[in-house]
Amino acid sequence: MDETFPRIEPLGEAALLVRFAPRxxxxxxxxxxxxxxxxxxxxxxxxxxxxSSLGSVLVRYxxxxxxxxxxxxxxxxxxxxxxxALPPRRFWRxxxxxxxxxxxxxxxxxxxxxxxxxxxxxxxSSARVRVLALGFAPGMPYLGILPDVWDLPRQSGxxxxxxxxxxxxxxxxxxxxxxxxPTGWRQVGxxxxxxxDPSRARPVALSPxxxxxxxxxxxxxxxxxxxxxADRHGGATVEDLT
Amino acid sequence: MIEVLACGPLVTVQDGGRPGWxxxxxxxxxxxxxxxxxxxxxxxxxAGAGIETPGAPLRLKLHVxxxxxxxxxxxxxxxxxxxxxxxxxxxxxxxxxxxxxPTGEGVYSYVHVGGGLTMPEVLGSRSAHLxxxxxxxLAPGDSLPCAAFAGAARRVAAADRMGGxxxxxxxxxxxxxFSRDAIExxxxxxxxxxxxxxxxxxxxxxxxxxxxxxxxxxxxxDFILPGDVQMTGDGVPYILGPECQTTGGYxxxxxxxxxxxxxxxxxxxxxxxxxxxxxxxxxQAARPGQPTVEPLTRDPAEVPDxxxxxxxxxxxxxxxxx
Numbered sequence: 434m435d436e437t438f439p440r441i442e443p444l445g446e447a448a449l450l451v452r453f454a455p456r457x458x459x460x461x462x463x464x465x466x467x468x469x470x471x472x473x474x475x476x477x478x479x480x481x482x483x484x485s486s487l488g489s490v491l492v493r494y495x496x497x498x499x500x501x502x503x504x505x506x507x508x509x510x511x512x513x514x515x516x517x518a519l520p521p522r523r524f525w526r527x528x529x530x531x532x533x534x535x536x537x538x539x540x541x542x543x544x545x546x547x548x549x550x551x552x553x554x555x556x557x558s559s560a561r562v563r564v565l566a567l568g569f570a571p572g573m574p575y576l577g578i579l580p581d582v583w584d585l586p587r588q589s590g591x592x593x594x595x596x597x598x599x600x601x602x603x604x605x606x607x608x609x610x611x612x613x614x615p616t617g618w619r620q621v622g623x624x625x626x627x628x629x630d631p632s633r634a635r636p637v638a639l640s641p642x643x644x645x646x647x648x649x650x651x652x653x654x655x656x657x658x659x660x661x662x663a664d665r666h667g668g669a670t671v672e673d674l675t
Numbered sequence: 676m677i678e679v680l681a682c683g684p685l686v687t688v689q690d691g692g693r694p695g696w697x698x699x700x701x702x703x704x705x706x707x708x709x710x711x712x713x714x715x716x717x718x719x720x721x722a723g724a725g726i727e728t729p730g731a732p733l734r735l736k737l738h739v740x741x742x743x744x745x746x747x748x749x750x751x752x753x754x755x756x757x758x759x760x761x762x763x764x765x766x767x768x769x770x771x772x773x774x775x776x777p778t779g780e781g782v783y784s785y786v787h788v789g790g791g792l793t794m795p796e797v798l799g800s801r802s803a804h805l806x807x808x809x810x811x812x813l814a815p816g817d818s819l820p821c822a823a824f825a826g827a828a829r830r831v832a833a834a835d836r837m838g839g840x841x842x843x844x845x846x847x848x849x850x851x852x853f854s855r856d857a858i859e860x861x862x863x864x865x866x867x868x869x870x871x872x873x874x875x876x877x878x879x880x881x882x883x884x885x886x887x888x889x890x891x892x893x894x895x896x897d898f899i900l901p902g903d904v905q906m907t908g909d910g911v912p913y914i915l916g917p918e919c920q921t922t923g924g925y926x927x928x929x930x931x932x933x934x935x936x937x938x939x940x941x942x943x944x945x946x947x948x949x950x951x952x953x954x955x956x957x958x959q960a961a962r963p964g965q966p967t968v969e970p971l972t973r974d975p976a977e978v979p980d981x982x983x984x985x986x987x988x989x990x991x992x993x994x995x996x997x
Binding site for chain 2: 440442443444445446447448450452454455456457469481482483484485486487488489491493497566567568569570571572573575611612629631636637640641
């Protein structure tokens, strides 16, 4: 397909989709975060919801949409969105137990990346990744972008079930499972982080743009810290970034 | 209060859903047949949250004087053994036992009471969203809070949407990934609603045709909305429902227009559906107006039908009748 970006196209009858890139791209994702934040700050008339994904911003409207398309085009042209500072966000340190029963495919993933298991844990537990998007299940983050060696293809077959809190890797991204589910990504670790809990004051813990380090701890320490965490954040610490 | 006396699987409380959480990965959810919700609202004035049953039988006891609206997939409904017309609302006194049995026509049926069910909202809605872990299916013994309500018996003109048929589609940003030939075959193909389907989506089968695209595996995950027709890796289409994931990496060949989505989700397993692309203007023009309601009177033409239904009801309430 011959396509130029950004593109604005309808998605269904009541939304426009602004796409910034055809593939995973850090600048495009930062653009999504900044552009969506500006739309939220100053919502065009008729707009009822906005959301950002890996490489696009969804703009849902009521009514017939009027000239929303033109208005978005003007806003897009107003500045270089990839250079706009990211909106206020948070920095999380989430305890993670790598390998063994908690990361049954660590060995395989490390071999595919061409590193030892210890090097894989060192690399993954020190990587400061950004929440690129939330999706699949409520509050479930896609994080990245990891260095090239982690451009692992998805498995051709699915793992029938990874547990809630599983940390999986593929295509230069980590995903922290918000629910027990089948996946084609490889499970390298386990956290006790609850991505979504409707009974919490803030049901969805992470926001797109938040930064996360999955610090390596033993399985026992992970369990202990989670048990002491009434918010079901698995013993994570969090601070504001501005 | 309404008491659940008996209840089949996956019967839930649903309302207009929980919009506004797409950025957080939470789909809007809510009633699968939005038209049935509009019909209940037209009948009762204010319908709010009601009960959705995917063809599962249901027996309820009213502990309040209220008016009950029955919309969506027709069920055999009886109040204390007396047959009740579907697509209608009925004032019923406290103590009434309401029996609902599936007829095999359509998938999702709705029971609303005037003023709606009034359990606490979760994130701005009373809809259960089982995949997200919000709410639970109803179970015998459940008490569903609601206030007393006095309303007249009325009927609503409900367009038939239970037998599958033509579903109009809008193009999506991925439609262009499919070859002209694939699109043409898709529009000419007759699909059947597969037995596999739920509030997340409905699988379709065709006669061995596949509609995979080039480069489908490299697609960047992007937003999905209910109504999207997603092609999985093996080229099998799914029509996505109210609890679909919010993003996905499979291409969407098209998106079923809002006017036809109730028909898409009400198609029973085996029902035939086919697709035709339309423009945004056509989709907007196809949106139905407010459902029309009129007083429910006993039309003499319906008496034989009513009598036959009463015979069925009489079987279960022989004691009261005797």
